[in-house]
Amino acid sequence: MWERGVAMYRTRLDRENEPGVKKVSRSVIRRLPVYLRVLDNLIGNDVEVISSRELSERTGFTAEQIRKDLAHFGAFGTKGTGYNTEALRSEILKIIGLHEKTAVIVVGAGHLGTALTRYNVNKNPYTHVVAAFDTSPEVVGDKILDVEVLHVSEMEEVVSKHNVRVAILAVPSEHAQAAADQVAGSGVKVIFNFAPLWVRAPDGVFVHNADLSVELQSLIYYATKEREKAH
Amino acid sequence: MWERGVAMYRTRLDRENEPGVKKVSRSVIRRLPVYLRVLDNLIGNDVEVISSRELSERTGFTAEQIRKDLAHFGAFGTKGTGYNTEALRSEILKIIGLHEKTAVIVVGAGHLGTALTRYNVNKNPYTHVVAAFDTSPEVVGDKILDVEVLHVSEMEEVVSKHNVRVAILAVPSEHAQAAADQVAGSGVKVIFNFAPLWVRAPDGVFVHNADLSVELQSLIYYATKEREKAH
DNA sequence: CAAGACATGTTACTTTATTAACAAGGTAAT
């Protein structure tokens, strides 16, 4: 009775230390799509198995780090052999949530928004830009490749209809926060913001600010000093 | 004699641990331009003094972190008061190397390259795009705002003439590595690469790969799960 | 001019991330 009681208590503590979902760091999540791209290439070349050491050579990350990253989510490899490329690809797709094509909207159909729409449509097999939005009558109604530019008033309907969870923001900074509020209000869960302003969003909405000016300015630090390579 | 010998030995070891220049992490360097932007705004509004606490509210970083970041480079504040906005701005400019306008080239004058050229010219007071480059006769000779599109064969001359140390790469991935080799060969010290491929460069050249597809894919992870905000 | 309030910069602590080491499992060849 006592031993059993103690054992049960310990178990409860262990559960508390590992509260349901183990939290995985942003750094790990960022590396997963890099593994994915390499796997896509390998599969395209009919390579069926890959070791962490070979993945290391193709990604620049260390083999230990790759194994550890994957271990966060399960044991996908075979000792002595490595990872089956198809199986690992499939697992990573499931982890990220790319197993079905993700609907994305682009807000702001200026030069940057247009370029990002084309870039994404052409370069990314896992996401799909369902529409771009703008307020200017000059661009509303246009098409960017096969993507229609709609008026922002139609955003909520489109988001709802296509179950859009990701928005790319490429509007002038003076409208960025308002645009962020609107997309968040429409039900979007992730905002990828290119405006040179750090937008805020309610809890539950994940914001990634990709301020290219700030990024460029930070890089200039390395233009004068002799330093190691990035990433 | 013995004690002195030991003491000297220890000192030598300490020096080796701290080799002349103290290394400052990428994370710190990335935050500096954010402080800079806030300072620019404050100065525009004739604010002369700012505390780390107020900077914290405007940047989202903690006050402790801001103080610690700045402390890497010196003591710029006044106890009891805070930081003089003009003076701190000036210090950060010197730290990053932005005290004189930095010459930048854009390689690849497609949609993304054009958008980045316009974005940078309009949004960034500290850098100056001196030219864009392409190989296609259709775009060579065009102008993007007031930036000329030149043939890549002229790159080395332009880089040398304007002392260009930073290149933005926006070429198709199949040409990215060749383009990186060429700009590195021209004497550029920093490569900001937007091609969906991790380019490599010789030692002494700092590469930052900004693969937007990979970034977007990693964000999708947060579209399904409930998670905290980024950055 | 003394005292209270305030903010920096430094040092110590905690947390997180990366690197290394290794035990256990699996393959292939003899």
Add this chain to the structure above:
DNA sequence: ATTACCTTGTTAATAAAGTAACATGTCTTG
């Protein structure tokens, strides 16, 4: 079947980054 060789996944050690605490110094106010 046994041996030699690989490679994974886990645990341990190291390094890095972020957070907190506080001693020191400055300003302001009565």
